[in-house]
Amino acid sequence: MNTILLLHLLLVFMVIGSIITVEIKNMLSAVISVGAVGFILSVTFLFLGAPDIAITQVIVEILSLILLIRATINVDNVAIEEKGESIFSNRTTLIFVGIILVFAWIAFQSLPAFGEPSMRISRYYLLNAYSKVGASNIVASIILDFRAYDTFGELLVLFTSISGAFAVLRRGKIDKHKDHLKIDLET
């Protein structure tokens, strides 16, 4: 019973952390609090019986913190004070969010109860992973054998986003002639 209580506690911490992220003024502290939410999430994954995901989440969290801090380090990272008209948009969004939450509460009633997954398909993975594939880590066997096509797509997603980030970060023609550092860019 105490795992449920623990999960509730962790989730409440994550909700508080994300509220701090959204409302805090200084960008750098907002990034830090997102990092905190990410690490609590990784602990939650451990309690939910997903060690693979916990390890990946911790490491990916460190890297995304590095990237996010990179975006906020040497720029003016104080938040923009809200002008009048945007207050109105906040209130309507809050009402809209409230309506969706009410509907979500009703919809989640008819999901299968927490803790009894139907596992209609994944029983096959549990039964056959070791005999057919020879891997005792079922998740690794799903990722790299049963649904290897997903991981192939996954590699393409990462490859596209990095190649795309490079296309965005390249020094365009308009930058070169006014590149004030006078560095001899031997292109």
Add this chain to the structure above:
Amino acid sequence: MEKKVESGMSSIVKTITSVMVGFMMLFAGYFILFGDEVPGGGFPAGVMMALAYILITLAYGREFVEKRVSGITASKLTDVGVLIFLFVGFFGLYFSGTFLNNFLQNNESLFFTSGTIIINDVAVALTVGMSLYLIFLALAIFGRVVCEGSLCKDLGRDSEEEKE
């Protein structure tokens, strides 16, 4: 007036980094080779390798790392990683009729019992590691000249990392 850019951090950080990087690479190799028995597969291994290189770049400065794994070799390794995964899948299609088929699976004779899982693991780790190291290199180094105009006093050598 090119101020000598003091490359990297203090020597304490450098010694700690040189110790830690060894363990990080070992840990990444552990994930790859034992990916199918122990939690953690190709993705955490790749990100661990990227973090190791980032740690070296931060501690020793860019020129030190540029000699070892320059940006261009990193981007080539990313492409090679994706192509390895593609060819392993294509061999599966060639040998036994369906794409990404684990054609050498579950025979004890081979060193690794679970067939193409380990090879795919290596390909995933290579692609993820090199591409994330690349994006750090681009974001951290490219963008150093963030503010426009003469007010920027940063004199770090902003050589274009990708000679496109």
Add this chain to the structure above:
Amino acid sequence: MTLYFLDFLLFMIGLYALVTKRHIVKKILGVAIMEYSVNLFLILIGFKMSGTAPIMVADMDFATFIRTAVDPLPQALVLTSIVIGLGTLALMVAIAIRLYERYGTFDMHEINRLRG
């Protein structure tokens, strides 16, 4: 059941940050929070009460392993969606830096006004 609701509340907080906040980095943080909540939702679905990780350790016999193992399929899906989140985050940070270089500000309303 309340865990699903708390998790969806987290998703709504991310959506709120995305929609109303004007600072670009705040929008990126909102997207990061949304990704956390979706990944958590996927794992919450696959959790079995007092379940163990789906990894066959040597000493556990097969029958108890089948009975107690947690659902491995959502974990495979979450591993993929974590790295997708990282990819989109890298792209967003790259575009945000370039936007700051072009417009000199991270404020989305300012950027709309300047663009006219």
Add this chain to the structure above:
Amino acid sequence: MDRILPFFVIIPVFSAVSTLLVSRWERRKFPRIWSILTVSSLLVLLYFIWDKGVLVHEMGGWKAPFGVVLVKDSLTRFMLLIINGVALITLLYSYSYILKREDYLRFFSLFLLMLAGMNGVVLTGDLFNLFIFLEIASIASYVLVGYDIGAEELEAAFKYLIMGVLASMCILIGIAIVYSVTGSVNMADVARFIETNDIVDNKAILMATGLFILGFGLKAGFVPFHAWLPDAHPSAPAPISAMLSGVLIKSLGIYPLIRIFYNVIPMSPVVSNIFIFLGSISMIVGALMGSGQIDIKRLFAFHSVSQMGYIIVGVGLGTPLGLIGALFHLLNHSVFKSLLFLSSGAIQSSTGTRNMKKLGGLRESMPVTSGSAVVGALSISGVPPFNGFWSKLIIILAAFQVKNIWAASALILTAFLTLMCFVKFQRHAIFGEASEIVKRSKEAPLPMLMSLVILGILCLAIGLFNQTIITNIITPAQEILFDKGAYIMSVLGNVGGG
């Protein structure tokens, strides 16, 4: 014969990665010729498997619900034809359009990755796999929208990126809910589970339906979620805005909606009313906002939103005739909209401006481009001999058949609004008196003209031979959608549930 199916993703990925790998020694001609070769080889592959009936390729050798499965039925081959055909013509067009940009090696690599993503989305029979390849195509299109990194392009790319990530998150939650309720991610398995256990009015499935409509609606860009489209399409380079408007919003937005609401989750009357309501609103709003535009690309982008409304109304009607009209309009719209965007790209590259007021009398200095633009304008406003007229007519007939007066009146009003708006476009840009910019401008280079002429001929040919096209391409696609049992049987065979 089903071994050919994975090659629709392998070949574009291999050529996209290899262009980046061998970038050092040959950069001028290699990427352009290489990408045209890959896409034409895809079309040849499509010709091989065109009339081979339903093909199912189980990835990795695992049976259907346990592994990922690729399904080729007549709807998939119809979408593959549109995607790869428009991509080939766009690549032919960008053979000379791209010379002005410096880093076009990455442009072609990202273009081919976007194509691989779209082929992956259309071919797969697995919900999560559809999400992943949808991510690949969307991330490639976010970058390609902001490709010439000016201030305006980056801002439009960022807005499109934020909307796209929101859509992907909603789709992923929808897939998670469907997995939690039905226990599987394979489309045919989910369909069979919903059919046998009759849980259609289950609240969670209702929420998943709402999330899918929100997510795929954002990708398709009809009204309540169209905020990103009028910014993203004009600021993209012309071949990319042609691919975005012509193919991407259809294969990432409309196709999943059709597949999910006809083959997986049965379409309840509530959902079809939502579609008809959203469709008619987006028709009218798109046409109204389009008529006030000066920039021709923004005008075309707004009319993309309104034409999407036509297709959504056709899908929402739920009758066989409505679906035939929707699929036929999907084909026509991808042809004439890419023609319009490519001609606007040609106009902008030679005259340097997209402002309708400044462009006058293009027919003297750029006869072929303005000729093809006129063909495109006529076919979008539904003038009889061209293809737009027939598909709009079928959708209007389908609306009357179901006695849905509101939808029919909205359809007719929008047809009139589009006609009026495009007459204004022709009067200003093509037939007005020649302004000084236009006098100095010269005709576009040959590859661009070739692609424009091919698209113009296609507009006319589809219009004239619409009967044959409907009978042997569109109706089989519509029959597959109305026959859910055949889809389940072909994918799952008769393997028992897990």
